[in-house]
Amino acid sequence: MDQDDVVLLKLREKCSEGSDDACRTLERLCADGRDDACRYVPQ
Structure with missing residues (x-):
């Protein structure tokens, strides 16, 4: 697991x-194309 x-x-x-x-940050990272962040966004 990296940083x-x-x-x-x-x-x-x-x-x-x-x-x-924290939720908005995850959603924003996902929307910006960070696929790794998308798996942490709550459904």
Whole structure:
């Protein structure tokens, strides 16, 4: 697991805990073409 994965995982955890900022960050990264971020965006 590289550093990007760790950051994405932490954002996912924060999003799960109710952080709208973390959720929006994941969604924005996914929309910008970061396919690795897309798998962390909650469904």
